[in-house]
Amino acid sequence: MTRHDYGGIVVALLILASQARAACGAQIAPQPPAQNLGGIETSGFLPGEPEGAEADLLRKAFPKTKPRQRIAEYINKAASKNHRASQILSRGRLTLLLDKDLEASCPDHLFYIVRYPQWPLAFSLPEPLGNNNIFIVEKKGTLIHVKDSEGLARVLKEMITATNEEEAARALFAWLRLSEELHQDGMYQFGEPRMIKKQQNDHGITISGAVAPKQQMGNTGEIQAELSFSNHGRLLSVEDVCTLKAGMRPICQSTLLLDPNPLVRRIAERDLLIMGKACAPYLQEQSAKATPALKAEIARIWRQIIAEDRYNDDRQTSK
16 A cells, blocks of 8 residues: 555545534534443443442441432533433433542542543533532532532542541542542543652641553553641642543544445454443444444444453442
């Protein structure tokens, strides 16, 4: 293949991507969740019912909170002035974070994430919702909504204390875990957090650390955080710096699986296999509105992703 031929294929892909965006308009038209098409899991959409570890935790420690219903009510109220309220509810993915540092630092709180699809195009959501939403549930039933680092810092200053380096380290890692969720676009798989430095003196404790995504799909950068505590254990300040750079993302690849050009089909299939399980929501969206032939191709790609265990995030969440 000559350089001219390859350049022509690249141009064709760019044109097709542009056409796919134009077909979608300014935002994705909401679709009902797919019903387990091609083995793609669809559980976890609002409001859902608690299962497994989440159900056990609620029964033992938070018996009267009913967090999923509370979160659904909150989002429904936010969407009540928008005619797409039911679609917005159906498109949110709800997960409970199960993290040892969060549990140690905030034992009387549960942390739920509600994420809305950002690929191939992000939704236009009514205020106060964002693409990534943290819902904090207290044992007494109070619900707190956070969608950015500034709001999270204000809330955690009232929840977290640290009077020694061990407690400060747990608080730092808890912060980084939550910060991941605020910067997540559904395509990052983060590694374990690491300590950068810690200092304790008569004025209190200052501790910093970072977490980086695994270098898959071209993702680079990291999230750095520094927490400062008073000598009485109060969280005084949080600095959060994000230098994440997104790699490959699902845009129009699934629509090209039946392209007449075999090289275009090969490139599209390769991209989807590289992204693996991370592109499940995107594949759900496309499968729900695909022709039978394209639906079959998407299901084939998904079966291969599952069989080869591509992009497997084994951290604990309850969906």
